[in-house]
Amino acid sequence: MAHHLSALDALRGAPFTKAHATGNDFVMFADPDGTRHITPEVVKALCDRHLGVGGDGLIRAVPVRHVAEARDIAAADEDLSAHGGEDLWFMDYWNADGTVAEMCGNGVRAFAHFLVSEDLVQLEEEEQLPVVTRAGARTVRRVPEGYAIGMGIWSFLDPELASSNASDSLVIAQGLTDPRPALSISMGNPHTVVALSAEQALEDLDLNQAPQVDPVPPDGTNVEFVVPADPLVVDGEGQVRLRVHERGVGETLSCGTGACAAAAAVRVWAAEDGVDTWTVQVPGGRLRVRFLSRADGAEDVELSGPAENVYRGTII
Numbered sequence: 001m002a003h004h005l006s007a008l009d010a011l012r013g014a015p016f017t018k019a020h021a022t023g024n025d026f027v028m029f030a031d032p033d034g035t036r037h038i039t040p041e042v043v044k045a046l047c048d049r050h051l052g053v054g055g056d057g058l059i060r061a062v063p064v065r066h067v068a069e070a071r072d073i074a075a076a077d078e079d080l081s082a083h084g085g086e087d088l089w090f091m092d093y094w095n096a097d098g099t100v101a102e103m104c105g106n107g108v109r110a111f112a113h114f115l116v117s118e119d120l121v122q123l124e125e126e127e128q129l130p131v132v133t134r135a136g137a138r139t140v141r142r143v144p145e146g147y148a149i150g151m152g153i154w155s156f157l158d159p160e161l162a163s164s165n166a167s168d169s170l171v172i173a174q175g176l177t178d179p180r181p182a183l184s185i186s187m188g189n190p191h192t193v194v195a196l197s198a199e200q201a202l203e204d205l206d207l208n209q210a211p212q213v214d215p216v217p218p219d220g221t222n223v224e225f226v227v228p229a230d231p232l233v234v235d236g237e238g239q240v241r242l243r244v245h246e247r248g249v250g251e252t253l254s255c256g257t258g259a260c261a262a263a264a265a266v267r268v269w270a271a272e273d274g275v276d277t278w279t280v281q282v283p284g285g286r287l288r289v290r291f292l293s294r295a296d297g298a299e300d301v302e303l304s305g306p307a308e309n310v311y312r313g314t315i316i
């Protein structure tokens with residue numbers, strides 16, 4: 001691919017893969033020796049849909065031992081040390097605007113699929129593969145629809161809300177007539193979830209402009225607009241539809257951490273904490289979210305869905 005941006009000089013000759021997970025698309029690099037120099041300029045150039053490869057983000061797969069922040073994350077987690085430590089793979093995830101994010105749920109599925117298809121890991125049925133992200137350890141296993149990711153626990157972004165559970169902010173977006181109450185949830189990265197009462201309201205949103213959140217969480221936020229199905233629970237499973245405006249990207253066809261946050265928020269609002277399995281319909285497909293109780297009272301979240309490689313190329 002010809003490119004006029006000198007930002008890409010450092011990656012000349014580097015092979016890449018274009019991948020997506022429910023339409024959330026990524027430029028993927030394998031960096032087994034830790035020699036690929038990724039900068040915000042490189043990310044912006046490659047993710048540009050006109051002048052670059054195009055993508056919502058860039059993911060570099062690099063062994064933990066080559067990245068100081070990944071070594072610190074792995075060293076702080078006894079379980080990780082016991083399961084490969086510095087030999088594990090680190091998902092170096094970047095948003096299209098050149099910022100890094102703590103976590104990307106669709107990204108972990110695309111990352112796992114990339115590692116498997118590049119023969120960088122073996123992942124047998126029933127096996128659990130630990131990987132390292134900026135938000136800490138995550139696990140991957142194969143399932144019939146693709147990959148299931150152990151996403152860690154969900155929490156309220158504002159811990160004061162643990163008892164009131166209603167809303168912590170107001171959101172205004174193009175296409176909404178009034179500011180709407182919203183609830184902010186952490187999935188390792190920040191999310192602000194807004195409920196809409198009708199599918200038409202979801203379709204009427206114009207997410208070309210970033211929604212305004214008041215107050216804005218300290219590190220910014222991804223904003224999910226969600227319509228709970230009516231009835232909400234069918235055969236024991238909750239159902240919601242979702243559109244998302246991602247921090248550092250804009251509207252995307254899917255957000256894995258956003259799907260988990262949206263299911264968590266709707267489950268709280270509807271007082272349906274007995275409903276553990278949720279289907280989240282996003283513009284790019286369907287995701288499955290499961291909540292699993294832990295002994296300490298927190299809940300782990302599992303996200304499953306597909307991931308595909310689309311093409312391979314070389315930076316020239």
Ligand SMILES: N[C@@H](CCC[C@H](N)C(=O)O)C(=O)O
Nearest residue numbers: 101104105106189255256257
């Ligand atoms: N699309 C991702 C989330 C990517 C990071 C996000 N834009 C942020 O800045 O937090 C997902 O699938 O979770």
